Amino acid sequence: MTRRIPSGKSVTLRDVADRVGITPAAVSMALAGSTRISARTRASVQEAAADLGYVGSSAARALRKQQAGAIALIVPTTATHVFGHSYFMHILSGVSTSANERDVQLLISTSNDESNGVAAYERVMRSKSADGAILTSAAIVDPTIGRLASSGFPMVLIGNYPEIPSAVTVGIDDFRASGFVTDHLIEVHGRSRLLHVAGPLDHQTGIDRRDGFLDSLERHGMSSDGFVVEGDFSEASGFAAISDLSLHDRTFDGMVFANDDMAFGGLQALELQRIEVPRDVSIVGFDDFGLSRVTTPGISTVHVPAEYMARLAADRLFQLIAGEVGGWTRKEVGVSFVPRRSCGCEEPAPRLATPGPRSTEAPTASVPITP
16 A cells, blocks of 8 residues: 655655665665665665655755755955856856756855955855855965865865965866967968957966967067057956057057957957958957857857866865765866957858867857867
């Protein structure tokens, strides 16, 4: 005779256990996917749980394990900056996907102002509101990162942090990718007077993309023909960089921007100066988060699978929280070059090209950047 649960009563592990004929502890292990329980029994438990309407409580599990039942995404900058940039939306989407699959809360910690990034860390650490954290977009001079990395608190960093070799990180080779697109302007389009509008040079991303540009010039014997202006990854800084070039009394026929937002700002400034792209100046950007696809002309750029990186970071963080032995400490994700009209290339028809089997990135026409 099948036991039925009275209407309005919560279904417990004991109810599922009675249905299958095993102990509540065995039910818990089966629902967790433990290989100590046979595949047949696990299937029976899943079927019984679904039939009875059993829903596990992440809060209860966390309480039993003395855990918060949440992870944090720490971005040591202002909320306005975070939610105003496509990069962070991709990161948030990737981390959220991993957290939702595990029925775990996601906390977002930002700072009150640009100069007080430490607040983003302390809010998580002092309150003990999260079991682990993912950190992105931290400055290289931020001393808190090193302290966190050595504290034993489970943490994964998105980006490159060579000054903290013990950290668990996932990122891309910004240096190689920036050098690749600079090579493209020189070798494919014959550009010889090149400008790089860099990201903030207190961040490793800004440094690596600048250094990749400079390395390309040196390899082509053109070091004296390059120029670097520092921006802050915003559209306004790209516009200002190009508008102010007359102050340096220099002209350029090729421009490498450290991200697409700055490239778009540069496009607007060039249009006001009646300089045509790509006839007079070839332009490339970096990121391919959406903006580069809708400009006129479309911006040639490096496709960065940010959402995929965030998903990898979150999956790895859950392994660290669970105390799993082994696993990677540094994961480097591939990128690709997406040619569009801004550099002088003809835009190819889109084709499927994904950075990995678990990626949720949009299809794009691209050329992998390899060593």
